[in-house]
Amino acid sequence: MCKILVAGSLCVDYYYPAGRDIPLIFPGGKGGNQAVAAKRLGADVWLFAVVGADEGGAFLLQHLKKEGISTDTVFQKPHLNTGYCLIRLSADGEGNIQGYPGANLHWGQAEWEKVLPLLKKADCLLLQLEIPLPFVWKLLHAAEALGKMVILNLGPPRRTELPQLGEKTFLVLNAQEAGFHTQIFPEDFASAKKAASILRKKAHHVVITLGSRGALLATEGDYWHLEAPKKEVVDTTGAGDAFCAALAVALLREETLQEAASFACRAAAEATTVLGAQGSTNL
C-alpha cells in the first residue's frame, strides 16, 4: 500500500459554537486532521509531529491511537505547551480560528534527522504551514529531490516567499489564503481563475477550495470548476484538511487530477456535516 507522510501540527481545539461560553474540546491541528482523514480514507499514514509533555499532548496521542495512527513519530517535548486553537463558530458553521502554536514551532535539527528516513520511504508528503517555515521549505525541497509527490497546503495564511514548485507538487489553498497570497480574493470563478493564474507562475498544479462552491483546479494552462455536493453545514473547520488528504489518497490511487479533486470536494463537503475538525467518520 502507498505510504503518506504527514509532517505537521497537532492542536487541541477549543470550540465555542455560537452562543456558548464553555468550550467543547476536540483534537485538531492541520497535520493531525489531514493524517486522520487520510487514514479514514484507507491510506497507510505516518504522522510526524511535536506536542508538549502535558495534558493536551496526552489527549492528542490517545486520540491518534484510537484512530489507528502510530504515535511513534509524535514527539512529546518537556517544558513546551501543546499547541491549541480557540475556534469561534458562527451560526452558519464558519469558524474563526485563533492559534497558539506552542510545541508546533519547536522543530529543529533533531526533528530533521528523524523525519528524513521517513520521507525516503514515503510515497507522498502532506505539508501545511503550522510548523516552522524554514522546515517546511527544506522538507519540500528534499521531497522534490527524492521525486516524491507533495501536497502543499498553504494554510494558514503566513507571509512567506513561495518557492518554485516541482511537477509532482500540488498547491492547495482556500479562498482566504489565495487572497492573502495574490491580493485577489476569489469571489467567483473569474476571480478565482485570476488568483490561480498568479499562483501558477510558481506551481504546476493549483487548487483553490471555494467552500460550498467546490474548487477551482488550474493545471498546465487549463482551468476546471469542480462542484461540491450540497450538505447541511454544521462546521467548516477541517474541511480543507479533508480535501488535502482525499486529494493525496486519490492521486496515489492513480486517479486523474480532475477525478482526484472531485473526490476531494466530496470528502470536504462530508467533513462539514459534523462538529469538530476531525468530526466526520464518514469520509
Ligand code: RIB
Ligand atoms: O484546519 C483546521 C485546523 O486549523 C483546526 O483544527 C485548528 O487546530 C487549526 O490548526
